[in-house]
Amino acid sequence: ERSGRESEQDIELTREEIVQEYLQDVKIIDRQIDEENRICTATAIMSKKRVQSIPAPDQESAPARLP
Secondary structure: OOOOHHHHHHHHHHHHHHHHOOOOOOEEEEEEEEOOOOOEEEEEEEHHHHHHHHOOOOOOOOOOOOO
């Protein structure tokens, strides 16, 4: 459920669409749940081609850096 002004809702929807586009080719390859500490961790992969084609939101002309 969304609350707030209509313009804020539009911004939130746009952000959700951008996140969905970023996560389109992401695949989770490992999940671990630590019940005792209530921590869930996951490892995901994305093709290098996809990473290099996504511009950074604050630096659209900067190349993607990979570890």
